[in-house]
Amino acid sequence: MSGLRMSYGPREVLKGLDFEVRRGEVVALLGPNGAGKTTTIEILEGFRKPSDGEVRVLGESPLTADETWRSRVGVVLQSWRDHGRWQVRELLEQFGSYYAPYATSDHARPYDTDELLERVGLTPQAGSKVKSLSGGQRRRLDVAIGIVGRPEMLFLDEPTVGFDPVARRDFHALVHRLSDLEDTTILLTTHDLNEAEKLADRILILNHGRIVADGSAASLAEQISGTTEVRWTHHGEAHVHTTADGTAFVRDLLARHPDGIADLEVRRSTLEDTYLAMVARHEESEEPREVVA
């Protein structure tokens, strides 16, 4: 997409976004509440018309694309669509049946229901009514509905809200499987920085309607914070030093104090440090800033 702008009434919430996602890539869109993440996803999946800019998903404009295009795109939005009286298995079979006509010789659709239930951890609930599911189980079902058509492009808006640690781990395995084995391209939003770091090949940080950082978690941490914090005690006195090259500093430190230092701790900048630094840096200003890539 390029030059993507979006206004709700007089308020411009997206102020010119440019980015591309390669096939099979997993990209996490991060940013504070209200930054414009959901709006971006809704535009990409064709739910909203942007005020300006060029958008292409799987080579087509989401606004004019046909049903075949739609069958190749999977979406998990934040809001829950209610199908309370359906049984889990029935619902997945029903949704799956919409995709069957779009199967091709090299791309089976839909997902086999048993396999899908297993992948999202809902096998025990296959015969349960949707309304009897817990919040986290409903979210797993949302994810299952999003991928039942075996999409080539998958949009996930805060997919793991309400997940317990096991569900989260299963979900991460599912995302790796989709991207590694099925070459699914995935764009997801999350507020869980660990999750972004674990899942994403690339991270985009959106703030005040602009992309303020674009790169792998490691490259962002290096470029933005670019530091390693070293803590130690020597003769009972605590020290802390921040350096760009932790290894060299520690080597030198040990050489300088052959009598020994204690409590050595080396900590690289985390994605959280990076994120907080980026958001803080752009918090005060609405002016365009240089993108770190």
Ligand SMILES: Nc1ncnc2c1ncn2[C@@H]1O[C@H](COP(=O)(O)OP(=O)(O)OP(=O)(O)O)[C@@H](O)[C@H]1O
């Ligand atoms: N339908 C709408 N009408 C008017 N304003 C809207 C509408 N949807 C979103 N907004 C506004 O646009 C801005 C961006 O909202 P959006 O939901 O895209 O943010 P987000 O980054 O997804 O936030 P969150 O992390 O809270 O989900 C917010 O200020 C929001 O109030």
